[in-house]
Amino acid sequence: MGMWATFRCIVRRDLTLAIRRKSDVFTTLFFFVIVVSLFPLGIGPESDTLRTIAPGVVWVAALLASMLSMERLFANDYDDGSLEQMLLTPQPPSVLVFGKICAHWLVSGLPIVLMAPLLGLQYDMALDALGVLVVTLLLGTPVLSLVGAIGAALTLGLRGGGVLLSLIVLPLCIPVLIFGAGAVEASTSGLGAQSHVAMLGAIFVLALCFSPISAVAALRISIE
Amino acid sequence: MSSINWFKYASPPTFYPLAGRLAPLFGVLAVVLMVVGLYLSFFVAPTDYKQGEGYRIMFIHVPAAWMSMFIYLVMAMWAAIGLAFKTRVSAMMSQALAPTGAMFTFLALWTGALWGKPMWGAWWVWDARLTSELILLFLYFGFMALHASIDDPRRADKASALLALVGAVNIPIIYYSVQWWNTLHQGASISPGAAPSMTSIMLTTLLIMTAACWSYAIAVVLSRVRSIILERERNTDWVASVVGPDNRGGRG
Amino acid sequence: MADFFAMGGHAFYVWGSFGVSALFIIVEIVMVKQRRRTILQRLSRIMRIKAEEAKRHET
Numbered sequence: 001m002g003m004w005a006t007f008r009c010i011v012r013r014d015l016t017l018a019i020r021r022k023s024d025v026f027t028t029l030f031f032f033v034i035v036v037s038l039f040p041l042g043i044g045p046e047s048d049t050l051r052t053i054a055p056g057v058v059w060v061a062a063l064l065a066s067m068l069s070m071e072r073l074f075a076n077d078y079d080d081g082s083l084e085q086m087l088l089t090p091q092p093p094s095v096l097v098f099g100k101i102c103a104h105w106l107v108s109g110l111p112i113v114l115m116a117p118l119l120g121l122q123y124d125m126a127l128d129a130l131g132v133l134v135v136t137l138l139l140g141t142p143v144l145s146l147v148g149a150i151g152a153a154l155t156l157g158l159r160g161g162g163v164l165l166s167l168i169v170l171p172l173c174i175p176v177l178i179f180g181a182g183a184v185e186a187s188t189s190g191l192g193a194q195s196h197v198a199m200l201g202a203i204f205v206l207a208l209c210f211s212p213i214s215a216v217a218a219l220r221i222s223i224e
Numbered sequence: 225m226s227s228i229n230w231f232k233y234a235s236p237p238t239f240y241p242l243a244g245r246l247a248p249l250f251g252v253l254a255v256v257l258m259v260v261g262l263y264l265s266f267f268v269a270p271t272d273y274k275q276g277e278g279y280r281i282m283f284i285h286v287p288a289a290w291m292s293m294f295i296y297l298v299m300a301m302w303a304a305i306g307l308a309f310k311t312r313v314s315a316m317m318s319q320a321l322a323p324t325g326a327m328f329t330f331l332a333l334w335t336g337a338l339w340g341k342p343m344w345g346a347w348w349v350w351d352a353r354l355t356s357e358l359i360l361l362f363l364y365f366g367f368m369a370l371h372a373s374i375d376d377p378r379r380a381d382k383a384s385a386l387l388a389l390v391g392a393v394n395i396p397i398i399y400y401s402v403q404w405w406n407t408l409h410q411g412a413s414i415s416p417g418a419a420p421s422m423t424s425i426m427l428t429t430l431l432i433m434t435a436a437c438w439s440y441a442i443a444v445v446l447s448r449v450r451s452i453i454l455e456r457e458r459n460t461d462w463v464a465s466v467v468g469p470d471n472r473g474g475r476g
Numbered sequence: 477m478a479d480f481f482a483m484g485g486h487a488f489y490v491w492g493s494f495g496v497s498a499l500f501i502i503v504e505i506v507m508v509k510q511r512r513r514t515i516l517q518r519l520s521r522i523m524r525i526k527a528e529e530a531k532r533h534e535t
Binding site: 158160167168171179214 | 362374379393
Binding site: 324 | 480483484485486488489490492493494496497500501504505508509511512515516518519520522523526
């Protein structure tokens with residue numbers, strides 16, 4: 001099997017599994033919606049304040065929501081032993097892991113990206129700010145999945161793995177948060193979001209190169 | 225080639241007595257340097273014309289901040305050596321370094337807050353350096369938490385080593401992004417650590433205090449690694465011979 | 477002397493910094509010592525049990 005075929009096979013398998021377990025997808029999405037909707041209740045409904053905090057709130061909520069689903073990235077396959085089998089196959093393991101990360105992003109990251117503009121409207125965000133928000137989320141949420149995969153692999157099968165995963169992965173995701181939320185702010189303040197988006201793109205490429213390899217190394221540590 | 229066989233020191237039975245000899249040496253050095261450094265800090269270094277006596281906090285804040293970053297790098301280096309050469313002592317060293325590094329990070333934050341209050345009128349300012357230190361503290365906590373929650377010590381060593389490496393790769397990115405964020409939001413104009421006009425005696429004092437913290441860190445880490453070695457190797461014969469039933473394990 | 481401890485009105489901040497640093501260093505040293513004592517006690521207990529077992533096998 002070629003690398004591309006392997007990749008497609010893994011993505012299709014994980015997507016099929018995710019569709020069978022729809023509740024997982026919806027939990028993440030609802031968590032995201034609820035967290036974002038809580039802030040106006042805590043802070044007050046002045047639209048000026050809300051417009052200022054909107055990018056930060058949406059980004060932090062996206063960060064937390066993606067941590068929530070991260071734990072399940074390898075856990076199910078680890079429990080039934082199929083992960084071990086996958087690593088034993090002659091296919092390059094980084095391709096397998098990359099496939100799993102992609103499928104995970106399609107299931108948990110993409111819905112967040114699609115839902116974000118709706119929530120942005122709740123915060124009275126301008127249309128072009130909404131556009132920037134979606135672009136940064138499109139570039140940033142894959143980074144969260146990629147970095148989170150390393151954490152998920154390291155905490156595989158541990159007690160309280162979910163909290164631990166957040167503890168070790170969230171600090172590593174701070175640059176994504178800074179550039180993601182910063183881009184929206186920069187565009188609303190008239191500075192232009194290009195430089196932020198470029199930085200986010202650079203981080204994305206960096207994560208794309210290093211994260212699958214590190215995740216494979218982490219999986220080998222956790223499984224052996 | 226007549227080079228020293230470094231791998232000899234990578235085995236616990238040889239490293240344990242070596243650490244036992246070095247630790248008191250660095251301990252004494254730390255005490256001497258600390259006494260000299262504190263004397264210079266309080267009695268020799270002149271009062272700053274802008275910040276008054278409050279600037280003396282610098283003499284503990286800056287060394288703590290330097291040590292916190294330096295120890296993380298050393299920890300990541302030991303982790304990398306441990307992963308590459310599968311030497312047990314390297315992993316134990318990175319374990320022993322983490323609490324001391326976290327302590328210095330906390331001290332840098334604490335003294336930064338106490339310095340910030342008279343300078344800025346606020347205990348905490350989201351200044352680039354303080355924010356980076358805070359994130360560094362989170363990285364230390366993550367490292368220690370991961371190691372503590374894995375029961376199998378070999379897996380714990382490797383997993384936390386990998387995490388330390390990922391963190392070390394990330395630190396420049398985090399630092400850069402925090403600075404970017406800080407300049408964008410027009411944060412504080414003076415930052416602690418942006419030293420007042422430094423006279424040469426101030427610089428000397430700062431370097432001596434840093435050397436004192438460094439020696440202290442080496443002494444305390446070597447003592448801690450000895451306990452870690454005993455804990456890990458408790459079922460081996462060499463530990464039994466070092467810590468016999470009558471020998472209370474003092475020397476050796 | 478009182479002037480020295482007043483630190484030009486910054487006494488709380490200066491002594492708060494150095495005091496807490498000293499406290500943490502002392503606590504860390506005590507904890508390292510404690511850890512060593514614990515493991516040594518545990519080891520000597522293991523040794524004693526092993527020695528007794530060996531004796532019992534001899535008789």
